[in-house]
Amino acid sequence: MKTLGLDLGGTKILAAVVEDGHILARQHHPTPRTGYTAVVDALTRAAQTLLRDYPDVTRVGLGSPGPLDIRAGKVVFAPNIPGMEDVPIAADLSERLGLDVALENDANAAGYAEHLYGAAKNLQSSVYITISTGIGGGIFVGDRVVRGAYGVAGEVGHVTLEPGGPLCGCGHYGCWEAVAAGRALARDASHAYGFALTTEEVFRRAQAGERLALKVVDQAAMYTGLGLANLVKTLDPDGFVLGGGIMRTGKFYLDKVQAAADTFVQGFPTAKLHLAQLGTDAGVIGAASVAARELATVEGPSVPT
């Protein structure tokens, strides 16, 4: 079944017609900075351009940063896009396009793509963790996204790993995101060096063997290993998929995280870590897959697609 995926990011909107995890056509546009209506306009335009060539597409999936209210189809708040506060984006977009729109949070969407078609495609259950400026996650069992009662399941970036630790953007202290995401690495390294460093610079210096940078990167890897070990003891998934900007450093960082996780799971099953495979396409493929799956749920699995 062909569906349309929309991936709303802080800097760009990616739209694609997707079938069985393959992108048939794509569009991208910068994300407007001028408010909510402009964002809906841009999403509508990106979608309509593709829908003209694929008139058989009847279902749209939208991946958005959040927090979201999935049941109401609303973005509660999107910190990196101006004007996105308590907006009924699914209904508004559905009205513009004349098609059903399924809303999903961006980490769930990307993780779902990896679960169905990427690094976890052979696993019954997987947990996806995306580590970039912040940390997001998603939980997948069989062909399903685990959303929880309020769509919050998988928000593991805000699990407390260090009580009384650094303040997080969510208002709590010592969240996984506050001790191990890109912003935390840049903060800790800037403090250690005495001047401002970007996350990229921290990794460059760590890979070059600089002791201060290595210490900062090792500590972040330690916390991420701890977070993964806690997920083994809570969910015991078949495997984990790690994605996001920081994982683009590949084996260098993955090995450190695996070593930390191995330490913290001794006596319990191993955390089997996999690097994400679908790159920046994961979000849009996942959003489209959510749309396909939602329809399958509504119509029942025996309807030919």
Place this chain on the structure above:
Amino acid sequence: MKTLGLDLGGTKILAAVVEDGHILARQHHPTPRTGYTAVVDALTRAAQTLLRDYPDVTRVGLGSPGPLDIRAGKVVFAPNIPGMEDVPIAADLSERLGLDVALENDANAAGYAEHLYGAAKNLQSSVYITISTGIGGGIFVGDRVVRGAYGVAGEVGHVTLEPGGPLCGCGHYGCWEAVAAGRALARDASHAYGFALTTEEVFRRAQAGERLALKVVDQAAMYTGLGLANLVKTLDPDGFVLGGGIMRTGKFYLDKVQAAADTFVQGFPTAKLHLAQLGTDAGVIGAASVAARELATVEGPSVPT
């Protein structure tokens, strides 16, 4: 469907014939301290006594302390029962009784009973936490136990809540169990008072308003609130059921835990806490329910039972 439940505890074996969550007949025996064969003998006797009166029972569920290897039907290690190390208890008991035996860990069994017939019977998804000497847990969605890839899902007592905190029986530091279970409370209070106290005494003194005991109880409640908040952000269940010896203090402790959880989930959905309702029968009802459910799975849900 009538099934037989067996609840193997550190001090006693409880056996019961159960139908739809109701106990039709029961037996109990002390748990032998003389080795594995004596334990299997005692379980067999308890079962056979009941099976004589209920010859239509064809399926047995056994709840056991662990860790277990569910797939192999083995108890890997049961710290409180002598001789229980790497023993194929499901197969051995099945051979003695001539019936299928389903093995489940004791916390999953008790939580499953609460999910199906007790405090969580109206919830689609629930997480059960039992707080006594240690801390165990179980995760339930729909009519199913979430076991994970190796049967470890729900082992939340060994999630790290305080990195570098007190050493746990599992060999790691700062586990939920090591900072908030009965043994931890007794340890902390004994240290504060300068003489040995039992967990019961700590709660008695705290309820009488003694400052030192209150401090210890409040800290344990804080950690349990933190653990629950982390589970909201990870799983977002419809609710939590709290059971085990410590929760028998009822509202006194529950209110403290709820207050702590409320603090740590601000900005996220509330942790809805419920006291367990089935008391010491939960384990045997749950074990019997696992047996009924396993059979339903094998034969398919459309077979009349």
